[in-house]
Amino acid sequence: MADARLYYDLPSPFAMKRGGALHGAQLAYETWGTLNPTRDNGVFILTGLSPSAHATSNEVDASDGWWEGIIGPGKAIDTDKYFVICANTLGSCRGSSGPASINPATGKLYRLEFPELALEDVANASHALVTSLGIEQLACLVGCSMGGMSSLAYMLLHPGSVAAHISISTAPQAQPFAIAIRSLQREAIRSDPAWNDGSYDDAHYPLNGMRIARKLGVVMYRSAMEWSGRFGRIRLESDQRHDEAFSSEFQIESYLEGHAQRFARSFDPNSYLYLSRASDWFDIAEYGGGKVSDGMLKIGIERALVIGVETDILFPLSQQQEIADGLRAAGANVDFVPLDCPQGHDAFLVEIDVFGAAIAQFLASL
Incomplete structure (x- = not known):
């Protein structure tokens, strides 16, 4: 099977939020569709904890991706219209630099010598990749699960870099459960x-x-x-x-x-x-004087779609409402879609028709 991954060399040194820096680090990513001449049709997808950059099939790698039913020609995220990018998360092991990568300072695996990872680092690395492609503002930033948390950090840390956002089954801060x-x-x-x-x-x-x-x-x-x-x-x-x-x-x-x-x-x-610990550490309230609502006020985008699932016990529907309310208070036009799916948190990977319809309708309105 051919490898469709591309590799972006992060700026070196790449400073990490909790201290330390990476040298010679990279992100693995894949793209679908064509970037238009004005470079304003970019859609970037931030993943959950374990997926690779292979979100859907392409000419190089025809195997099904983890969101095969959502992305592609004529699908909800239409690659005939959008230039879609999905990166393997910084700190992961599916091509991007992480604990399983070689530390150039020692020539050995980083293991626990990899710097402490925050989702803000994931956001900053993703933004660096997007700007390297000549995209000043994404048409839409999509974040699923942990990727939704990284998306909030992306928009907060890089004002004006995102026009619209799709938030799926995520949280503005990790809750005790x-x-x-x-x-x-x-x-x-x-x-x-x-x-x-x-x-x-x-x-x-x-x-x-x-x-x-x-x-x-x-x-x-x-x-x-x-x-x-x-x-x-x-x-x-x-x-x-x-x-x-x-x-x-x-x-x-x-x-x-x-x-x-x-x-x-x-x-x-x-x-x-x-990546698990980075998810626990994330808290947008850090940017709002201890209040999630005040942290959300610092995110400036035009449109947003927030999707949650009533049976999700990991990121409950109340947290999706909190995100929708926060983005709305910050000035965004927000569509909030609560879904009654039995599959819980993983519904966005299973109920493709339901999620696809909501995403397609939102993108058609932009």
């Missing part, structure tokens, strides 16, 4: 003896820690309504069970295990820790 779950995920990884203070390798890998962390994530990303509808209390067939004590007995357990096994070695554990 989300912090608690992410803390358990990090503890699962760090408690695995193979994690070895971040110094693991393929032969000695914190597989169990990553499995448990991912299971917690999957439970949090969906809803009790969906689990009941999909699995109920259906038990595994006898030939699907293992003989050891307390092994999986229900289908939901088997599903979580399969999901965890597929993910566990596909994402770097240290990158997971860094």
Whole structure:
């Protein structure tokens, strides 16, 4: 499979919010569509914690992307009209610089020597990439989940750089429930003896820690309504069970295990820790004297679409309302779309027709 990723070299040194700087760092990204002569049709997508830059298929890499049904010719984010960019998040492990990258100062992996990561760093790196493409103002900035938090930082730190914004299932600050779950995920990884203070390798890998962390994530990303509808209390067939004590007995357990096994070695554990903690640290109230509403007042854009899901327990609908109210108070014309989807936080990856319709209608109004 061909690699469609492009690479942008960040300014060096690249200063980090919480101290330290990166040298020779890069962002991996992909693009779709054509930048018009006035360079005002750019749409930039900031992702959740684990996705790559491959948001949809293209001529180089025909494999389905993580938002295949949303982006493309004639789709909700129409690549016949817009020049769409998606970058792998700074600190991740899917091409951009992060803990799994080589530290040029030592020639070895950064591991825990990678500077402390904030979502403001993600925002600044993304803005540097966008401006390197000759785009002074994005037609639209799209942020999903953690990417929505990074988007708020992007707009706050770079006034005038965004005309419209689509905010999907995110938060202006991490709330105690989300912090608690992410803390358990990090503890699962760090408690695995193979994690070895971040110094693991393929032969000695914190597989169990990553499995448990991912299971917690999957439970949090969906809803009790969906689990009941999909699995109920259906038990595994006898030939699907293992003989050891307390092994999986229900289908939901088997599903979580399969999901965890597929993910566990596909994402770097240290990158997971860094991005998880960055999500906990983010708080737009820092820019508003301790109040989210005052921090939101510093974001100046023309239009916004805020989408939330009623069954989302990670970023509840009340936080989507808070974002919509804040952007509206700051002067934006805001469409707030609360959706009744059973899939919880992950609905934007599953309910493509529903989310696509809302996004298409909003973009058509710009």
